[in-house]
Amino acid sequence: MKQLSQAPHRLYFFLGLVALLSLLAWWWINLQFANQLPVPLHGILMPLGVFPLFILGFTFTAGPRWLNVKASTHHFILHGATYFVGIVLVLFASTFGLKPLRLSGFALMLSAWVAVTLRWARLIIESKSEDKKHAIALLVAMLGGILSMLCALLWAAGSELAWQAARQLSFFAFLLPIFLTVCHRMLPFFTANVLQNYVTWRPYSLLATWLIGSWTLAFAGIFGTNGSDASSAAQGIQVIVATLLSFSFANTSWRWGLFRSFENRLLAMLHLSFAWLSVVFALHAISALGVTTGSATTHALALGFMSTMLVAFVSRVSFGHSGRPLHAGNGLWSLYLALHLAAVLRVFASFQATDSLIKVSAGLWAAVFIAWGALMLPIYLRPRVDGAPG
Known part of the structure; x- marks a missing residue:
């Protein structure tokens, strides 16, 4: 277990996988046996439980290189353990109906996230790098995480109005x-490192457009559910913004080399996941127009884009930082494609409101992540295969 303390990504990825598998088991059991599904908790806890620990693993591995600073490893074990324990407490409390303990769990998650956000802000301040745009964009998003966890805490304390804001x-x-x-x-x-004669294209104006659009959708979604005139305006904003984003992501996917990326499976995994975004926001626009889509947009985003991208990025970082070849074998490639299938099934289930299809998708999703966890967890518990530190 001492290997987990050798580098931040080891601990954060390890805890992230254990949290992910725990959340999957909790939800799968509820789908099979619960008389009344805890859907509101599921809608908040899954995004806040599945992804943040992995995000920290990547941020504090690659981020210091972006900023050209040497990051202290102090407290990363405390921060990771605190966030993980918060997730466990929420799961335990929801299972046994202990609302005060659930509140404590969300409070621990919030406190840990505040701490890592401050740590990231200090690295930005210490950095002498001339280009901090990506780092600052991450900081703003981490502040958005604080807001979302604060709303989740308020919801756990009894404010029903806070649920929509948290989500x-x-x-x-x-x-x-x-x-x-x-x-x-x-x-x-990554693509330029793999493909020959590749022309890198990533204007900052493109990123700014995406981020402004994303935050706009966040607040339009909060205010677009009460049936008032403001709600109608918010829905109109969502139609316009989501449509523009869908076209932007489709164009970007093409310009970044989606089809050429299949020359390398590990690279193709990143590009295939990104391609989901044009579908996600097309569904978002259709939903805002009043077409009944159920939770199709949410699951296309969370399962189609985020979960598959999580597998692609974490696999690549884990291979690279353990001295392994940057190569996706048949096993990883098959698991990755199966995750896309699970996402497609869940999106179709949202349109059809089919309980059996939801259970099939959840079962496939769980099976894929169990297999992926079995592949990845040993990497974090063993020394690098090339003998290098880290």
């Missing part, structure tokens, strides 16, 4: 901006 902020002010920032910086970089 919208968690996806569109927190997670999506982080994913977009990382993709904007890293996808062209």
